[in-house]
Amino acid sequence: MKATLQSVLSSVSQVNTPKPETVTEKTLSTKMATQRSGSARKRVVIVGAGFAGLYAAKKLKSANVDVLLIDKNNYHTFQPLLYQVATSALNPDEIAHSVRATFRNQKNFDFLQGTVKSVDWTEKEVLLSNSDTISFDYLILATGAIYNDFGVEGVQDNAFFLKALQDAVNLRSHILERFEEANKNPEKLDDGLVNVVIVGGGPTGVEMAGALSELYTNVLRKDFPKLDFVKANIILVEQTNSLLGQYSEGSGSYANDSLEKMGVDLRLGESVTSVTPTSVTLASGEVIPSHTLVWAAGVRAHPLAEALNIELTRGFRIAVDADLSIPTKHNAFVAGDLAGATDKDGNLLPQLCPVAIQQGSHVAKQIIADLNGKARKDFSYFDKGSMAIVGRNAGIAEMSPQLGGIKLRGFIGWLAWLFLHIVYLVGFQNRFLVLSNWFYSYISRDRHARLIMRVSSDTETDVDEASQKQATA
Ligand SMILES: Cc1cc2nc3c(=O)[nH]c(=O)nc-3n(C[C@H](O)[C@H](O)[C@H](O)COP(=O)(O)OP(=O)(O)OC[C@H]3O[C@@H](n4cnc5c(N)ncnc54)[C@H](O)[C@@H]3O)c2cc1C
Secondary structure, eight states, X not given: OOOOOOOSOHHHHSOSOOOOTTSOHHHHHHHHHHHTTTOOSEEEEEEOOSHHHHHHHHHTTTSSEEEEEEESSSEEEOGGGHHHHHTTSSOGGGSXXXXXXXXXXXXXXXXXXXXXXXXXXXXXXXXXXXXXXXXOSEEEEOOOEEEOOTTOBTHHHHEEEOSSHHHHHHHHHHHHHHHHHHHHOGXXXXXXXXXXXXXXXXXXXXXXXXHHHHIIIIIIHHHOTTSOGGGOOEEEEESSSSSSTTSOHHHHHHXXXXXXXXXXXXXXXXXXXXXXXXXXXXXXXXXXXXXXXXEOSOEEEOGGGGGSOSOBOGXXXXXXXXXXXXXXXXXXEEOGGGBOOBOTTSOBOOOOHHHHXXXXXXXXXXXXXXXXXXXXXXXXXXXXXXXXXXXXXXEEEEEOGGGTOOEEEEHHHHHHHHHHHHHHSSSHHHHHHHHHHHHHHHHHOOOSOOOOOOOOOTTOOHHHHHHHHHHHO
C-alpha cells in the first residue's frame, strides 16, 4: 500500500553535524563539550522543537543561560494541519518553520540538528545517534509521541500515519497516484483502488475524513470526469459508538451528521483486525477493498522514554513530579506528549498542543526560579477547550467549564477554529500563506497543492525504528 520513498526534500533532512574524516567521534564530542567550557552560564539543553520545546526556549530568552535546542529536523511542524497537506489544501512548507529563523533574534539560543538516542545521567550528557555527546546543566525532554498500532496485523507495513511532513506528502501522493492509475484502468475501481479507510473517530480521523470528502467531491471529480465516483468511498471506522468521544454528545452527533451528509461511510462500534496492501478486515468479518488505510487511532509516548532507564507511566510516558521534573533527577524536566503529568484526579493530561505549550513555558520558569534561588511551583493545566473542523462552514469549538462551557457549532465554530490555528501557526509568512490559501480554497472550492512527489524519511533513526518495533511488540 505504501509506495517506495525517494529523497526529494534532502535539504531539510540532512543531519547538520558532518564528521570530517580526520576527526574521530571522541574528539568531536570532546570538542563539543569544551566549546562551552568558557561560558560561566548554565546550559539548558532542550530535546525536540515541537510545541513544548519551542515555548520552553522562548521563555528562556531573557534568562542568564545558554539554550541549545536539538531536533532531528531543522524545522518545527504544526501537526494539527498535517491532514490539510495530505488532502492537497496546503503545501508542507506552509505548516513548518525553520527553527533558526524562529530564534534569529534570541542571543542566548543555539540549534543543533541531530537525533538524541539516550542520556548519560551520571555524566549529564545527551547522546546523539552519530555518537556525539552534549553536556547539560538542565535538560528538557520534549520528543512528543508516535502512533500506536496496538499490534493490529499489517498496520505497521501498510498504513499511513500522519505524524510528520513526509507522512502527509506521501499520503497525498499515494491518493493522487491511485486516481491516475484508476484513470488508466477504470476496472480497478472495483478492487477498491481509490477507497480510503480511516481508523479512529477522534479529531484527526474526523478532520481527515471531512477534508478528503471535499477533495473527492470538489476537486477530483472535476480532474477525473470519466471515473465513476460511486466506487470512490471514504470509510471512517471507530471502535466506540460515537465520534469525538472527548467532546460533548451534541458535538459528536453534529460531526456524525455532517460527515454522513458529505458522503462519508461511518462504521461505528467496529474495529480493524488486519490490513493488507489491498484490503482492510473488520472485527465483524467484513473485508473492505481498499489500497489506502490512514491510522488515526491513538498515540503513545516517543520511544526515547524507554531508552532512558527511568520510571515510565501509562502510554509509555515518563513519570514526572508535580513540577514536571523527573523523580530523582532534579535538573531534568519532561514536557508535552512525552510527559506523564496528571490532573488533580490522577488522570493523564491529554496529548494536545495547549498542554505542551503550557508545560514548555512552565519548565522554563522553574529553571529561572532555580537560578534566582526561588522555590519551584507545581504545574497546573489551564484547559481553554477543544476544537475540530468537519468541513467547509462546519466546525466545533467547545470552551472549557472555566471559560463558560460555551459550545459553538457550524459556521461560528469553523471561524473560531480558523482563527485559533492561524494564531498558533509559527512564522508570519506561514500565517499569511495559509490564510490566503484558505481564502482561495473557500471561494474557488479548489485545492492548490496537488503535486505527486515522494519524500524520503531520511531523518528516521535507530530510535524511531526501534520505537516502531517496540510499539508493535
Ligand atoms: C495529525 C495530528 C493532528 C493533531 N491535531 C491536534 C489539534 O487539532 N489540537 C491539538 O491541540 N493537538 C493536536 N495534535 C496533537 C499535538 O500536535 C501534540 O500534542 C503536540 O504537537 C505535542 O507537542 P510536543 O512538543 O510534545 O511534541 P511534538 O510537537 O510532536 O514535537 C516533538 C519534536 O521532537 C523531535 N524529535 C523526536 N524525536 C527526536 C529525537 N530522538 N531527537 C531529536 N528530536 C526528536 C521531533 O522532530 C519534533 O520536532 C495533533 C497531532 C497530530 C499528529
